[in-house]
Amino acid sequence: MTREDCLAFDATDPLAGHRALFDIPDGVIYLDGNSLGVLPKAVPVRLAAVVVEEWGQGLVRSWNTAGWIDLPARVGSKIAPLIGAQSDEVVACDSTSVNLFKLAAGALTMQPDRRVIVTEPGNFPSDLYILQGLADLMPGLEVRVVPRAQLIEALDETVALLLLTQVHYKTGEIHDMAALTAKAHRVGALTLWDLSHSAGAIPVDLNGSDADFAAGCGYKYLNGGPGAPAFTFVARRHQKAFRSPLTGWMGHAQPFAFDDDYQPAAGMARLLCGTPQVLGMVALDAALAVFADVDMAMIRTKSIALGDLFLRLVTARCADLIPACPLDGEKRGSQVALRHPHGYAIMQALIERGVIGDFRAPDILRFGFTPLYLGYADVWDAVDRLAQVMETEVWRESRYAAVSAVT
Amino acid sequence: MTREDCLAFDATDPLAGHRALFDIPDGVIYLDGNSLGVLPKAVPVRLAAVVVEEWGQGLVRSWNTAGWIDLPARVGSKIAPLIGAQSDEVVACDSTSVNLFKLAAGALTMQPDRRVIVTEPGNFPSDLYILQGLADLMPGLEVRVVPRAQLIEALDETVALLLLTQVHYKTGEIHDMAALTAKAHRVGALTLWDLSHSAGAIPVDLNGSDADFAAGCGYKYLNGGPGAPAFTFVARRHQKAFRSPLTGWMGHAQPFAFDDDYQPAAGMARLLCGTPQVLGMVALDAALAVFADVDMAMIRTKSIALGDLFLRLVTARCADLIPACPLDGEKRGSQVALRHPHGYAIMQALIERGVIGDFRAPDILRFGFTPLYLGYADVWDAVDRLAQVMETEVWRESRYAAVSAVT
Numbered sequence: 001m002t003r004e005d006c007l008a009f010d011a012t013d014p015l016a017g018h019r020a021l022f023d024i025p026d027g028v029i030y031l032d033g034n035s036l037g038v039l040p041k042a043v044p045v046r047l048a049a050v051v052v053e054e055w056g057q058g059l060v061r062s063w064n065t066a067g068w069i070d071l072p073a074r075v076g077s078k079i080a081p082l083i084g085a086q087s088d089e090v091v092a093c094d095s096t097s098v099n100l101f102k103l104a105a106g107a108l109t110m111q112p113d114r115r116v117i118v119t120e121p122g123n124f125p126s127d128l129y130i131l132q133g134l135a136d137l138m139p140g141l142e143v144r145v146v147p148r149a150q151l152i153e154a155l156d157e158t159v160a161l162l163l164l165t166q167v168h169y170k171t172g173e174i175h176d177m178a179a180l181t182a183k184a185h186r187v188g189a190l191t192l193w194d195l196s197h198s199a200g201a202i203p204v205d206l207n208g209s210d211a212d213f214a215a216g217c218g219y220k221y222l223n224g225g226p227g228a229p230a231f232t233f234v235a236r237r238h239q240k241a242f243r244s245p246l247t248g249w250m251g252h253a254q255p256f257a258f259d260d261d262y263q264p265a266a267g268m269a270r271l272l273c274g275t276p277q278v279l280g281m282v283a284l285d286a287a288l289a290v291f292a293d294v295d296m297a298m299i300r301t302k303s304i305a306l307g308d309l310f311l312r313l314v315t316a317r318c319a320d321l322i323p324a325c326p327l328d329g330e331k332r333g334s335q336v337a338l339r340h341p342h343g344y345a346i347m348q349a350l351i352e353r354g355v356i357g358d359f360r361a362p363d364i365l366r367f368g369f370t371p372l373y374l375g376y377a378d379v380w381d382a383v384d385r386l387a388q389v390m391e392t393e394v395w396r397e398s399r400y401a402a403v404s405a406v407t
Numbered sequence: 408m409t410r411e412d413c414l415a416f417d418a419t420d421p422l423a424g425h426r427a428l429f430d431i432p433d434g435v436i437y438l439d440g441n442s443l444g445v446l447p448k449a450v451p452v453r454l455a456a457v458v459v460e461e462w463g464q465g466l467v468r469s470w471n472t473a474g475w476i477d478l479p480a481r482v483g484s485k486i487a488p489l490i491g492a493q494s495d496e497v498v499a500c501d502s503t504s505v506n507l508f509k510l511a512a513g514a515l516t517m518q519p520d521r522r523v524i525v526t527e528p529g530n531f532p533s534d535l536y537i538l539q540g541l542a543d544l545m546p547g548l549e550v551r552v553v554p555r556a557q558l559i560e561a562l563d564e565t566v567a568l569l570l571l572t573q574v575h576y577k578t579g580e581i582h583d584m585a586a587l588t589a590k591a592h593r594v595g596a597l598t599l600w601d602l603s604h605s606a607g608a609i610p611v612d613l614n615g616s617d618a619d620f621a622a623g624c625g626y627k628y629l630n631g632g633p634g635a636p637a638f639t640f641v642a643r644r645h646q647k648a649f650r651s652p653l654t655g656w657m658g659h660a661q662p663f664a665f666d667d668d669y670q671p672a673a674g675m676a677r678l679l680c681g682t683p684q685v686l687g688m689v690a691l692d693a694a695l696a697v698f699a700d701v702d703m704a705m706i707r708t709k710s711i712a713l714g715d716l717f718l719r720l721v722t723a724r725c726a727d728l729i730p731a732c733p734l735d736g737e738k739r740g741s742q743v744a745l746r747h748p749h750g751y752a753i754m755q756a757l758i759e760r761g762v763i764g765d766f767r768a769p770d771i772l773r774f775g776f777t778p779l780y781l782g783y784a785d786v787w788d789a790v791d792r793l794a795q796v797m798e799t800e801v802w803r804e805s806r807y808a809a810v811s812a813v814t
Contacts, residue, residue: 023463032467039463047458047686048451055632056430056446059763060439068633095681097655098505105544121667126656126681129669133654137512137544145667170665219682225462226475226685247540248504249533258577258768260528260552262536274502274533275626278633279454279686356466361665 001312003384006376015302018372021290022223029382031357034169034197034335034368037223037287046286047279055278071281072229072250072272078288079222079231082296083195083214084205089233091268092218092281096196096230097126098246099215100163102271103232104134105245107161107190107213108141110238114160114189116142120151124169127194131163148173152183159189166204167197167333170360172325174202174333178209185210196220199231201303201334201370203296212238221334221370224284232271239267248273290372302371304329306379307336310367313383314338318390321346324364338365345400349389352400355382408719410791413783422709425779428697429630436789438764441576441604441742441775444630444694453693454686462685478688479636479657479679485695486629486638489703490602490621491612496640498675499625499688503603503637504533505653506622507570509678510639511541512652514568514597514620515548517645521567521596523549527558531576534601538570555580559590566596573611574604574740577767579732581609581740585616592617603627606638608710608741608777610703619645628741628777631691639678646674655680697779709778711736713786714743717774720790721745725797728753731771745772752807756796759807762789 010016023039024030030038054062063069076090083090093099104117115138117131128145135141146154155162162184164175181191192213198204200221206214212235218228234242243264249255250272253263264270308329314321314336324337340346340363347359357367369379389395417423430446431437437445461469470476484494500506511524522545524538535552542548553561562569569591571582588598599620605611607628613621619642625635641649650671656662657679660670671677715736721728721743731744747753747770754766764774776786796802 023459025464025466028466030466036462036467036470038466039458044455044458044463048455051446051451051454051632051690052430055443056451057432059432059435059437059445060443060765061758061763062633063443094501094505095655095684097657097681098501098653101653109543123667124656125659125662125665125667125669128667129654129656129659132669133650133652136516136650136654137652225458226469227682227688228686229684230681243540243543245540245544246505246508247536247543248502249531249536250504252532252536255532256768258532260530260532260535262532262539274504274637275624275634277502277636277684277687279635279690280684281634283458283686351468356468358467361663 003377003380006380009376013302013375015294015298015371016375018290018294019375022373024373027354029355029378031355031367031369031382033370034220035358036219036226037221037370038373040223040287040290042286042289043225043283047283050279050282068276068278071276071278071285073268075281075285075288076231076268078285079199082204082291083199083233084207085233086207086236088267089236090231091271092229092231092284093272093276094230096194096215096217097130099230099232100127100130100194101134102244102246103192103213103215104131104161104163106242107192108138109243110241111160111190114158115140116144116158117161117163118144118146118151118154118159119163120148121145124165124194124196127163127165151180155183155187155189157187159187161190161192163192165194165196167202169197170364170366171337172333172335174331177211181209181211197333197335200291203300206233211235218284222284223287223290225280225287227280228284229277229280234268234271242270244271246273250274250276299371303334303369306369306371306374306376307332307334309376309379310336310369310383313380314386317383317387320390321365334370335366335368339363340365342395345395346389348400349395350386353385353389355385410784410787413787416783420709420782422701422705422778423782425697425701426782429780431780434761436762436785438762438774438776438789440777441627442765443626443633444628444777445780447630447694447697449693449696450632450690454690457686457689475683475685478685478692479683480675482688482692482695483638483675485692486606489611489698490606490640491614492640493614493643495674496643497638498678499636499638499691500679500683501637503601503622503624504537506637506639507534507537507601508541509651509653510599510620510622511538511568511570513649514599515545516650517648518567518597521565522547523551523565524568524570525551525553525558525561525566526570527555528552531572531601531603534570534572558587562590562594562596564594566594568597568599570599572601572603574609576604577771577773578744579740579742581738584618588616588618604740604742607698610707613640618642625691629691630694630697632687632694634687635691636684636687641675641678649677651678653680657681657683706778710741710776713776713778713781713783714739714741716783717743717776717786717790720787721793724790724794727797728772741777742773742775746770747772749802752802753796755807756802757793760792760796762792
C-alpha cells in the first residue's frame, strides 16, 4: 500500500466532494472529529445572520418570526434520520449529561417496582456519574456495574433500565443494540442508549432495535461546534407516559399561559426544560446540512476502510503501538485506539506535527475517522508522521510530557 | 413634562454614551430588555472570531489555547460584582431552570431532616414547575405555596428552603432579600433567590443579605443573546458541603482522568454538569463588557427615573391603562406593568408602531427600562405612541387579537 494507491482511492471516492463543505486548517490532518467536529462552512454565515439580523434587528420578535421557538424540534427532526428515529421522536436541548439524567429518572418513574440500573465499568464517565447522582437523590436505587461480557446474563426481572454507550468512547467497541434491547425487554427492563460516538459516525437503528430511550452529543460527528446542544430520543410508544424530572417551562403544555401548575406538553416537547440556547442551536442546525444528501451506509463503508487502512499502516510501521480497538471494522466505531505507556507525550509530539488526535487516560492514543472530510491519503500521511515520531523517539523530549488541562 | 424636558435630561445623562455600545434597530423603542436584551456591538465580532479562528483553525486545541474550559468560571466572575458575590462564588452554565433544580435539590441534601420548600403563587412558572418535578422525584417533599404577605410567618422550623424570585417577572415587585433571608436563617432554613429580573437591572447584594443560593438568566438585562447560559451562585460557606444532583463530568474533581467514580470538584466547578456551551458563553462574555465601567447604583437611579417618567406620562395620557406594579420606584424592579382586558391586542398594535414591550397573561402589558440603551425622550415617544393606540382604539382591529406563540 503506497501513498499513490491512497490517492487513487481518493480519486474515485464518492464522498470526496464533501470535504469542500468544511473549513479545515492548512497543513492539519484532523483525526479528532470524535471529540470536536470541524467547522462546516455554512455555520459562520448562518450564525452571523442570526446574531446581526434575527437578534440585532428582530429582537424578541424573532422567537416567532425567525422560528427560534421551534429550533429544538426542527434540529431534532434533522438528527432523527441519522439514528433510525421518526422526526417526532427527537429534540435537541441541553447537554448529553442533563438529558441522560432526564431519561434515566423518567424511565425509573415508569418502572415503579424496580430500582436497579445496569451499566458497564469504563462507560463514558458522565454516564456513570449521572447515575451516581441520581442514586444519591433516590434512596433505594442501585447502580449495578457489570462487565461487558456479563451484561446479557445480568439482565433479570429486578432491572428497571439498561444504560450503555453504543460505541465505546475509548476503544470504539460497538454494542449489539438489538440483541441487548431484546434481552432487556424479555425481562421487562427498558433501555437507554448513549449515542455520542454513534450519531453521524455509524448507521444507528433505534426503532429497528426497538430501543426505548437515547441521547447523544451534537459536537462530535454532527459538527455542531464546541458545547453544541445535545439530542434526546423517546420512542413514540413511551412519550405519553414519560415524565421528565426537569420540569422547566419550555416542557409545559402551554408555556405562555404562565400557569402555576405544571402540565407536560404533548410529545417530545415535554423533554424540554429551560429556554433553548439559540446560538448553539442554529450552529448545529446549519452544520447538519452536510448530511442532507448522503446516507449513513455510504459513510460507514468509507469509515471502515479508513480505519482498516490506518491500522494496517500502523501495524506495518509502528510496532510499539498496540491496537486497543476491534480489528474487525464491523465491530468498531469510526475510531481507532492504540496503546502505549507514553501515549500522552506521543500524541503531543504528533499534534505538533499537524496530526490531531487525542489521548485518553491512562495510555490510549485515540484517532477518529470522519469520512465526510478525510481522505485515504490523509490517513497515509498521518501514519507517516506518526512513524517519524516513533522512529526518532522525539516524544521523549520533556516538553511533551506536560500535563494538559483538556484534550 | 414635555419632550423638550426629556431631551434636556438626555443631554446631561451620564449613561447616555453607553447607547453607542449597542445595535438598536432604527425606529424601534425597545422596552423589552427584560425579556431579551439588545445586541451589544462587541458580540458579533467576538463570536465570529471564536467560530472562524478558535473553532475553525484551533479546533479541539482551543479548549486549552483559547481557554474555553475556563469560560464558566470566567463569565461567572464577571457577573459576580453585579450581584454582590465574590468571583469564586458564581459560574455560568446550563439554563436558569436546570440551575434551580441543582440548587433546590442540593439544598435539600444539606437539610436531611426537613422536607418543605416555601415559595409563592405567581412566582415565575419555571421556578414552580421545577419544584413540582423535584417533589415527584423525592417522595415526602412538600412544596408550600404561600401568598407574599404571609411569607415571613410561613417560615418555621419545618422549612428546608425558601425559593423566591427577587423581582417579580410580571409586576416588578421587589422582595426584601435581607429581611426574608434573616428570618429564614432564624428558623434554620436556607434561601434560594432567582435573580433573572434583578441581575444587571437593580443592585443585588447576595453576600450583604447573607443569601445561600441564587441563579439567574443571561439573556435579559445581561444581554447575552437568545437562550444565553444562566448563572448560579453558592455562598462560599456552603460550597464544600454542596452536592449537585446533576453530577456530569465537568463537575468532577478530575474530568480528564476518566475515573468511573464521581468525586466533586472543589468550589463552584462542582455545579457544572455537561460540556460548556461555548458559543453562547462567549456571546455572554463579550456582552458583559458593557458593565465594565458603570456601577449598579448609577443604573438604578436612571432606571427609577425612566420608570417614574413612564408611569407619570401614562397616568396623564392613557387613563384606561391601570398600573399593576409598585408606584414607588424603590419598590419596583426595572420594569412597569399596566393592566387592560385587551392588553394582548394593545401590545400588538403598539409593537407594530415600533414600541416593543410584551404581554403576560391574562391582562398585563409589560415594559422594561434598560438605562444603558434607553433615554428619557425614548420614554416620552413610547408613551406618545401608546396614547395614539389608545385614543384611536386601533387595537380593536381583529388582526391584533391573533394568539401569538411567544412573546
